[in-house]
Amino acid sequence: MKGIDLISHAKNTWCPGCGNFAVQHILKDLLAQMDGGGLPLENVVLVAGIGQHGKLFDFMNLNGFYSLHGRTIPVATGIKLANPSLRVICVTGDGDSYAEGLDHLIFAAKRNLDITVLVHDNRVYGLTTGQFTPTSPYGYRGHSTPRGEREMPLNPMDLMLAAGATFIGRGYTGRRDELKRLIREAILHRGFSFVDILQICSTYNDLTAYYNERVYAWSEEDAGDRQAAERKAGEWNYSDDAKIGLGVMFRHTAPTFEDAYPVPGKMSPDERAGWVARILSERS
Ligand SMILES: Cc1ncc(C[n+]2csc(CCOP(=O)(O)OP(=O)(O)O)c2C)c(N)n1
Ligand SMILES: [Mg+2]
Secondary structure (H helix, E strand, C coil): CCCCCCECCCCCCCCCCCCHHHHHHHHHHHHHHHHCCCCCHHHEEEEECCCCHHHHHHHECCCEEECCCCCHHHHHHHHHHHCCCCEEEEEEEHHHHHHHCHHHHHHHHHHCCCCEEEEEECCCECCCCCECCCCCCCCCCECCECCCCCCCCCCHHHHHHHHCCCEEEEEECCCHHHHHHHHHHHHHCCCCEEEEEECCECCCECCHHHHHHHEEECCCCCCCCHHHHHHHHHHCCCCCCCCEEEEEEEECCCCCHHHHCCCCCCCCHHHHHHHHHHHHHCCC
16 A cells, blocks of 8 residues: 555545545644554555545545445444454544434443444535435524424434443544544544544535634543533533533543454464354353
8 A cells, every 4th residue: 555645546526625624634644654653554444435525435545334324333343354464444424424323332432342423413404415424503494404403413422422432523624633642542542433524515514603703722631531421511501602622522531342252463364263162062
């Protein structure tokens, strides 16, 4: 993989101003830097969901898997367990992970599976042209809510804290340097790392002014304190004067799923079948 351009030659079809560009370029820069700093590109696997965000898979030259809608995490789980030495990064959408694939997100966090989940949270179904998602703002008007959304948004930060994620952060594509640092730390974290990336959908949900007025950087001194994290998670209550904190909200060290169920690295298919048979026979 050395020496190749991480941006692929596939024709880019994102709208001008789409937040996905920021994430793409941050990943490109970060992974190139990390390649020279102990994380070889050939050990990185990108797993994409289905949506505008999922096109990242086409637009980057990385090893990976273009999965089904809502199914990045089951695919990432299989990859990680088959070869725990790989760094597995899921790029997923708010529809992908907070609607269709929500159960996978919760249980991967609970297991503390050592993967990174980056949610491109544009708070809308972008690819399918503007239907509401679990994080769409109250009152959001789109094709499926012409009179305005009448449910309050899901709070992914509360959810991930309750589920047991050991690294929880929130970034904003309008604050690129901070977002880059956050994604870097998430990738380096050992255990389940989750970043909710606030990004606009320039066609269906342009919240640029709303975010720019409200975002600020959290103090991270108390990132290991669960009660402080609970307070931070609940701080953005979606009222007009609410502030939106950015950065690492919670960070905690705990045994990973792979620590609890050590999976040998390289094995032939026959060796692996024998290994699984041995485990199953232990039950009787
Ligand atoms: C099982 C399944 N259900 C529905 C769809 C249709 N579908 C494709 S993308 C998408 C929504 C994508 O929204 P999100 O995950 O927020 O991604 P975005 O386009 O906003 O990046 C839907 C409903 C599908 N492809 N597969
Ligand atoms: Mg979306």
